Amino acid sequence: MSQPDRKWKFLVIADDTPEFKKVLRLAALRAGKVGGSMVMLHIIPPADFQHWVSVRELMEEEARQEAREMLNGFVHEVETLSGMTPEIVIRPGEPREVIAEYIQEDQDVHLLVLGAAVDGDPGPLIRIFREELLGVCHMPVMVVPGNMTDEEIDKFV
Template sequence: MNDETLSPGRRNKFLVVVDETPECKSAIHFACRRAWHVGGGVILLYVIEPPDFQHWMGVEQVMREEAREAAEELLQSLADDIRRDTNIVPEFVIRDGYKKDELLALIEEDPDIRILVLAASPDSGGPGPLVKSLVGEMSGTFAVPITVIPGNLSDKQLDAVT
């Protein structure tokens, strides 16, 4: 895609789903380096999934507020690292729901999202449920290209491929 296909003020965005897994940092590093190289942007999506069981209304509300605060702290910490390394100021999106559903909704809502970057778990248990679902079940019908980064690559190796 070239710049002529974008309206003025729009730019290609790399979307990363953020969680607490170690491989998530590989996806963020890759997306930020690619965005830096092409003059694009980065969106960090954090999804607060509903609890497996229902609590009393007050307890559930407190849990949601704590989860949102933790998500904001994590995203701010990641943004500080990203700005220091690339001068990119990432966008944050925090949503309540299920990762796959919220990811699909965000891609549909933001036409500037051009690439989804995920990282596969380096464990022998497989790449992870989100990667399996999106790359396997939906790969032929997904709205944007998906880049899956091996979760065991070092920053130096990621820099070499970006």
């Protein structure tokens, strides 16, 4: 049974891929239309450099700063499209683990929105979902084809 006081919350995995721009547009417009909200989860992969802890920590901090800068641009885009300010979450780790943990933590998330690449390979997020997250993700998942035009997205929402 639906709870009337709960608003739709869309979870998007924010990265710098071309297909993410389509996900961002669709999720922002749709969440804005239904009076929902959006959280952008950016995942920093584990650093390969393991020799010195201080060097690894510096690399992780640089990755966090780069992620913040990228996400700030996305926040501006979401605000322009929908008038809402999305929540930003930056976490280090393996994508499959970070996504599963976040979904378990944030019980307000109603929909996971993923982007599919268009070059014949659906991309790493779709593979992770299909192979590992399908069993732990108890919510609808929307896959946005990376070849959708802005006009097609606008018609959809």
